[in-house]
Amino acid sequence: MSEPAGRVPGVPQPATDVGFAQRVKALACTAPLHDLDSRKTQVQTADFSVYQMSELALNAIDLVTLAMDFDAGAPPEKVITDLAVFAGRQAPDRSDAEHVRVARWILENLLNVGSLDRGFRAVYGMTTGDGSYSRYEFDFKLLEEVPAADGSIFLRATNEAVNVLVGALELDIESAQIAADLRLETLIRRGRLSDAQAAAQAARYRTIQYGEKLRQRLEATERDVRTVDWLTEMPEFIAEAVEHIAARYKAENAILVNITEVRDTADTAPRKLQAAQLVEVVRDCLRRHEQLQAALQGAGRRFRAQQDRQTFAPGSAVAALDLHAQLLVPVLTLAVTDADEALNAYFARSTGVNVPPAVRLLDLFTALVTPPPERELLGGELDEPEIDEVPDEPPFPAECYDLLDDLLDLDVDAPRRLSGLLEEARTLHPDLPGLVVVRVVALAAQEINPALRHKQPTVFIAVDDGTTLDDPEFGGADLIVARAAIEPVPAGDHAGVAMSVSEGVPV
Incomplete structure (x- = not known):
């Protein structure tokens, strides 16, 4: 049988593999952490070469993730203070002021301070079944600054940041949580508490991701109820989430009983300490389940309130004003003094801090409140620019x-x-x-x-x-x-x- 056109004889041609794209994107999420270690020697105002920046960055993400609740996040100064403690353990001979500077430098880089959208971008490629190679752009963030109700700023870890902690990307939360619980229960039964502690922490991260998914959908509903499917998708999601909580309560209470027994019967101090730490992790998971359950119970009420607010809100009265025929043409026929008075009266009422409904403001408002479209799974395809190679001429001989x-x-x-x-x-x-x-x-x-x-x-x-x-x-x-x-x-x-x-x- 002859080879199809475009194939190289004897060389297998890979098909488009979504799993491969997910692995590449998972690798891209870790790139900002490795970049910290490569740039630490470029800091001119201090010597940061003794610090392991990628490890401190992981600690920073961990601090923000564990401090997140359903409606709140981590205070930036608290994160810097706690992160400076980790920096002090790496360089105990350095001053406390330098440890704080290192912590602040890491946090600013994880937020990507100085960029236009505070985000990171990775370019990756995939080979399709016909042998062609396409490039895609993957935009992501690790930490975000979110305004609080009192006007302050707190930090939240994104889904990509949590996946960096657990070493996965775009996994099904429910199936991953079940697997983590089974693994945790098996490790505890076998007495491997060190591995069980890592599994318990991974299970807690999955719980946080589940709450983040619900919070994002509720926030989208507050912006525009039409962007979320409350007829089919959200009722199914809430039902699955309630079932998830019931199963987790049962599993984690059983795990808590086993851990407590190990803690109380441990014959060595290190083993008793590990069991006690596991108890705290599982109790934190149960606390987060209670928060998630309360949010699920109020989700329907919040949807109906937002639906009423957005449906029965008074419409904007748009003035049907023709700037050319009703303002510009008449003003051109006036003397300069009279035209100046008319123009001052118009601009005083159409500009300023509180702008009344004016010409075509409805279009601007619609564009501002329309949520961004969902990102493609593989990211946007990147076009190859055609660039002419022009040799650089030195400015001086x-x-x-x-x-x-x-x-x-x-x-x-x-x-x-x-x-x-x-x-x-x-x-x-x-x-x-x-x-x-x-x-x-x-x-x-x-x-x-x-x-x-x-x-x-x-x-x-x-x-x-x-x-x-x-x-x-x-x-x-x-x-x-x-x-x-x-x-x-x-x-x-x-x-x-x-x-x-x-x-x-x-x-």
């Missing part, structure tokens, strides 16, 4: 850099003025003065901390003593360019380091 190194090869006791450097540079190369200015301006903004951290004996500096630069091409200050020696100060003297150059040069 290569020989200018060699000349610059020779020109700035200064002794510690021989500082020079910028004006003198520019004058000498013009005799060497016509493009060299511009490169000298760029380099000297960079020296003026240079920090001393990197040189101290790398134990450099000297550092270039550029100092402004108030002298004006007299140059035909460039203006500004006539900086003093010097090489300063870094000299450690003895412990008995003032703390820090001293920099020395020749006499008469202000530093």
